[in-house]
Amino acid sequence: xxxxxxxxxxxxxxxxxxxxxxxxxxxxxxxxxxxxxxxxxxxxxxxxxxxxxxxxxxxxxxxxxxxxxxxxxxxxxxxxxxxxxxxxxxxxxxxxxxxxxxxxxxxxxxxxxxxxxxxxxxxxxxxxxxxxxxxxxxxxxxxxxxxxxxxxxxxxxxxxxxxxxxxxxxxxxxxxxxxxxxxxxxxxxxxxxxxxxxxxxxxxxxxxxxxxxxxxxxxxxxxxxxxxxxxxxxxxxxxxxxxxxxxxxxxxxxxxxxxxxxxxxxxxxxxxxxxxxxxxxxxxxxxxxxxxxxxxxxxxxxxxxxxxxxxxxxxxxxxxxxxxxxxxxxxxxxxxxxxxxxxxxxxxxxxxxxxxxxxxxxxxxxxxxxxxxxxxxxxxxxxxxxxxxxxxxxxxxxxxxxxxxx
Amino acid sequence: xxxxxxxxxxxxxxxxxxxxxxxxxxxxxxxxxxxxxxxxxxxxxxxxxxxxxxxxxxxxxxxxxxxxxxxxxxxxxxxxxxxxxxxxxxxxxxxxxxxxxxxxxxxxxxxxxxxxxxxxxxxxxxxxxxxxxxxxxxxxxxxxxxxxxxxxxxxxxxxxxxxxxxxxxxxxxxxxxxxxxxxxxxxxxxxxxxxxxxxxxxxxxxxxxxxxxxxxxxxxxxxxxxxxxxxxxxxxxxxxxxxxxxxxxxxxxxxxxxxxxxxxxxxxxxxxxxxxxx
Amino acid sequence: xxxxxxxxxxxxxxxxxxxxxxxxxxxxxxxxxxxxxxxxxxxxxxxxxxxxxxxxxxxxxxxxxxxxxxxxxxxxxxxxxxxxxxxxxxxxxxxxxxxxxxxxxxxxxxxxxxxxxxxxxxxxxxxxxxxxxxxxxxxxxxxxxxxxxxxxxxxxxxxxxxxxxxxxxxxxxxxxxxxxxxxxxxxxxxxxxxxxxxxxxxxxxxxxxxxxxxxxxxxxxxxxxxxxxxxxxxxxxxxxxxxxxxxxxxxxxxxxxxxxxxxxxxxxxxxxxxxxxxxxxxxxxxxxxxxxxxxxx
Numbered sequence: 001x002x003x004x005x006x007x008x009x010x011x012x013x014x015x016x017x018x019x020x021x022x023x024x025x026x027x028x029x030x031x032x033x034x035x036x037x038x039x040x041x042x043x044x045x046x047x048x049x050x051x052x053x054x055x056x057x058x059x060x061x062x063x064x065x066x067x068x069x070x071x072x073x074x075x076x077x078x079x080x081x082x083x084x085x086x087x088x089x090x091x092x093x094x095x096x097x098x099x100x101x102x103x104x105x106x107x108x109x110x111x112x113x114x115x116x117x118x119x120x121x122x123x124x125x126x127x128x129x130x131x132x133x134x135x136x137x138x139x140x141x142x143x144x145x146x147x148x149x150x151x152x153x154x155x156x157x158x159x160x161x162x163x164x165x166x167x168x169x170x171x172x173x174x175x176x177x178x179x180x181x182x183x184x185x186x187x188x189x190x191x192x193x194x195x196x197x198x199x200x201x202x203x204x205x206x207x208x209x210x211x212x213x214x215x216x217x218x219x220x221x222x223x224x225x226x227x228x229x230x231x232x233x234x235x236x237x238x239x240x241x242x243x244x245x246x247x248x249x250x251x252x253x254x255x256x257x258x259x260x261x262x263x264x265x266x267x268x269x270x271x272x273x274x275x276x277x278x279x280x281x282x283x284x285x286x287x288x289x290x291x292x293x294x295x296x297x298x299x300x301x302x303x304x305x306x307x308x309x310x311x312x313x314x315x316x317x318x319x320x321x322x323x324x325x326x327x328x329x330x331x332x333x334x335x336x337x338x339x340x341x342x343x344x345x346x347x348x349x350x351x352x353x354x355x356x357x358x359x360x361x362x363x364x365x366x367x368x369x370x371x372x373x374x375x376x377x378x379x380x381x382x383x384x385x386x387x388x389x390x391x392x393x394x395x396x397x398x399x400x401x402x403x404x405x406x
Numbered sequence: 407x408x409x410x411x412x413x414x415x416x417x418x419x420x421x422x423x424x425x426x427x428x429x430x431x432x433x434x435x436x437x438x439x440x441x442x443x444x445x446x447x448x449x450x451x452x453x454x455x456x457x458x459x460x461x462x463x464x465x466x467x468x469x470x471x472x473x474x475x476x477x478x479x480x481x482x483x484x485x486x487x488x489x490x491x492x493x494x495x496x497x498x499x500x501x502x503x504x505x506x507x508x509x510x511x512x513x514x515x516x517x518x519x520x521x522x523x524x525x526x527x528x529x530x531x532x533x534x535x536x537x538x539x540x541x542x543x544x545x546x547x548x549x550x551x552x553x554x555x556x557x558x559x560x561x562x563x564x565x566x567x568x569x570x571x572x573x574x575x576x577x578x579x580x581x582x583x584x585x586x587x588x589x590x591x592x593x594x595x596x597x598x599x600x601x602x603x604x605x606x607x608x609x610x611x612x613x614x615x616x617x618x619x620x621x622x623x624x625x626x627x628x629x630x631x632x633x634x635x636x637x638x639x640x641x642x643x644x645x646x647x648x649x650x651x652x653x654x655x656x657x658x659x660x661x662x663x664x665x666x667x668x669x670x671x672x673x674x675x676x677x678x679x680x681x682x683x684x
Numbered sequence: 685x686x687x688x689x690x691x692x693x694x695x696x697x698x699x700x701x702x703x704x705x706x707x708x709x710x711x712x713x714x715x716x717x718x719x720x721x722x723x724x725x726x727x728x729x730x731x732x733x734x735x736x737x738x739x740x741x742x743x744x745x746x747x748x749x750x751x752x753x754x755x756x757x758x759x760x761x762x763x764x765x766x767x768x769x770x771x772x773x774x775x776x777x778x779x780x781x782x783x784x785x786x787x788x789x790x791x792x793x794x795x796x797x798x799x800x801x802x803x804x805x806x807x808x809x810x811x812x813x814x815x816x817x818x819x820x821x822x823x824x825x826x827x828x829x830x831x832x833x834x835x836x837x838x839x840x841x842x843x844x845x846x847x848x849x850x851x852x853x854x855x856x857x858x859x860x861x862x863x864x865x866x867x868x869x870x871x872x873x874x875x876x877x878x879x880x881x882x883x884x885x886x887x888x889x890x891x892x893x894x895x896x897x898x899x900x901x902x903x904x905x906x907x908x909x910x911x912x913x914x915x916x917x918x919x920x921x922x923x924x925x926x927x928x929x930x931x932x933x934x935x936x937x938x939x940x941x942x943x944x945x946x947x948x949x950x951x952x953x954x955x956x957x958x959x960x961x962x963x964x965x966x967x968x969x970x971x972x973x974x975x976x977x978x979x980x981x
């Protein structure tokens with residue numbers, strides 16, 4: 001059997017399939033759209049109804065796909081694309097962009113964006129972050145979150161300290177607040193924890209360029225970060241495998257004084273702690289340099305779609321001011337449009353402010369096919385081994401350097 | 407076997423250990439039930455609060471009215487029952503053949519069925535997805551049922567072969583000498599005797615299919631979505647809907663437990679071994 | 685090949701009995717399995733299907749040099765022996781107890797299947813939550829009763845993570861053994877016990893000389909099937925630790941999954957899976973040879 005069988009099989013099937021779907025958009029075009037919302041009680045039905053009323057020729061078939069830590073959604077999407085059974089459009093992440101590009105699965109939407117009125121309502125730096133490696137635009141930004149620092153104002157006041165602005169202040173605060181059942185910093189060493197590590201280590205001077213992870217500055221920054229758990233002992237003993245659920249639960253229960261997460265958990269935490277929680281941008285290095293993770297979400301149209309125009313109309317509809325607000329009420333993230341952000345009331349203001357104040361230093365991970373593997377495998381295993389003393393912090397950085405530039 | 411122990415001794419030797427095992431078996435489930443009736447604010451407190459202060463059925467109400475859970479339960483039931491029926495229908499004759507006939511390639515075929523079971527399904531899933539797509543079976547009951555037969559059939563064949571082996575061959579041979587056809591012999595003599603085994607294999611397939619996630623996630627879409635996939639939707643990227651999840655988990659175990667309560671009598675009544683020997 | 689009483693059947697009879705099972709299995713499993721074997725000989729990235737190159741056995745050579753493979757193999761051995769062994773012992777004890785007569789037996793038999801009736805996702809999440817360092821019920825109970833002084837990070841300590849997950853899986857799977865063995869116990873003729881009782885045998889002797897030999901075949905099959913299932917099971921690990929901390933809970937199927945889906949290195953993942961299959965095959969082959977010798981008598 002040939003190795004490209006997957007594709008050949010599916011190509012044969014794709015040739016047989018068009019009977020089912022009219023090639024010309026005269027008759028109603030159907031757009032299959034895949035999405036994931038955090039709360040299954042929320043459905044996009046109202047948005048779909050509104051869109052179909054405005055665009056009589058188009059039917060939207062919205063399908064919720066289990067997120068499964070990102071893995072299930074990705075697997076399902078890639079399997080469907082390989083089998084030639086993919087949706088017309090779907091919610092996608094920047095970290096998958098290089099892989100989708102390698103598969104030639106995406107449709108460039110530059111020309112369609114050119115004629116779209118909503119274009120200027122999305123800030124330029126967001127367009128820039130979302131641009132493809134070849135300079136074309138494949139992603140239409142939909143929503144975002146930014147990692148910031150949650151802290152307990154009541155405990156800070158008791159201890160007579162201010163929310164930290166620098167790494168040193170952060171360490172001092174964490175030390176001051178660690179006592180008894182309370183840990184100063186609820187470090188996330190489990191799945192997805194690179195977003196806790198990045199602000200200190202990338203912010204502290206590391207980079208994804210060649211040699212960027214093993215520079216003197218980068219190694220020192222990582223030693224300092226691992227030291228929070230191993231030397232300063234300001235983190236819970238469970239830090240190596242704690243993921244967002246554990247850090248948020250512990251913070252809600254009053255067992256940690258600071259965690260790093262984003263606006264997506266704000267309402268839940270406020271539900272437990274009320275006024276006793278606030279947020280500031282992540283601390284910066286002594287030289288004023290800083291970095292935080294820009295958690296992106298976009299829509300993309302797939303190259304294999306038979307209804308690209310209709311699919312674009314739908315995703316553009318979702319990124320237009322008021323519709324985008326409605327969508328974000330369902331997802332719990334932040335509106336992507338400038339006009340939408342001004343009107344946004346979905347989260348208490350202090351968390352929206354902290355998010356916006358973080359934007360100047362917010363960045364994404366490299367647009368590289370190995371990035372998802374870095375997030376899901378390389379970072380967690382090496383971080384956890386370093387946190388448990390099985391390897392040195394420097395070995396961890398060498399492993400990351402090897403992964404990207406080996 | 408007659409039990410000549412006194413009541414107290416039986417309590418100490420049987421009922422008390424059974425009780426201990428049940429506590430072990432049920433404790434996590436009970437914790438889940440307790441969680442499912444706690445209001446949102448009482449979840450994840452420190453120190454841990456064991457009993458809900460204001461017990462509520464809100465999560466169950468939301469689960470039924472605001473999500474597609476009830477429909478997903480029905481889908482799961484159809485798929486699990488379908489997998490059990492299909493699995494047993496093709497496995498009973500095959501197991502009978504393996505148990506009663508000696509033919510060339512028998513050992514190889516039996517091993518072959520096991521080997522299939524040994525292959526990690528996670529790696530079969532993408533080729534299987536392509537195959538189902540080409541057969542136009544994606545998002546159909548039959549597609550998921552066929553997917554589940556990958557583990558159901560090998561398992562049932564092996565399990566049933568060993569139950570068939572426990573029935574003496576003289577018995578069906580005697581019946582055939584008396585003029586019964588082979589099909590009659592199977593239906594009237596062998597199957598009733600092997601009923602506990604058939605029920606066990608059926609339960610196994612039903613439960614495994616009921617709990618299966620990966621095939622269901624890949625091969626089903628919105629129209630035949632199972633409960634396991636629906637539950638996964640409660641685990642979002644940034645939040646876990648603990649209330650909905652535990653309410654769903656509580657409900658999901660009930661049909662299987664009730665089913666088992668109904669069929670467990672068959673395990674007892676199916677075979678009175680005296681009939682075998684006399 | 686044919687004993688005296690069997691000469692009445694035509695040589696094609698077994699084929700008819702086997703045909704449906706063979707047809708379905710071949711259609712659904714064989715094609716994907718052969719594709720996967722073929723993939724294991726390639727450097728195949730799911731996102732670059734056109735760049736796949738045939739590399740012969742080089743994936744397998746690389747695996748033998750891969751430190752993580754050996755770590756995972758060791759964990760798999762502990763995992764299989766520990767989980768299957770304890771599930772079996774607990775299940776056997778449960779089955780023997782549930783085979784005694786007491787008035788709430790039917791009820792107990794139904795309740796004992798509850799752990800088995802729950803999907804792995806739920807089990808993984810519930811146990812993770814119970815093990816939680818900060819808000820978990822297990823630490824709370826142990827601290828309250830004075831068994832430990834301070835909470836334990838069950839899933840974050842390399843020495844405790846694997847045993848902790850194994851406990852969850854033992855809990856999930858022992859009802860399978862209990863039910864299967866219980867069904868086997870029903871097939872033992874009561875006359876055997878009555879005769880033994882007349883001969884003055886005690887309970888322990890009856891267990892050793894009547895009960896266990898009578899259900900040996902069922903036990904062996906159940907053990908075999910369960911070994912295969914446990915060897916391949918990874919969803920609970922995936923939910924609870926994802927293989928961490930570090931490589932502390934990496935087993936072979938988990939590592940294969942991680943390489944195939946996180947890294948999308950399908951060739952390498954398929955090769956890892958094949959090695960696991962080959963190792964299991966050895967075990968099965970030994971078993972089948974022994975079992976068929978018994979059956980062919």
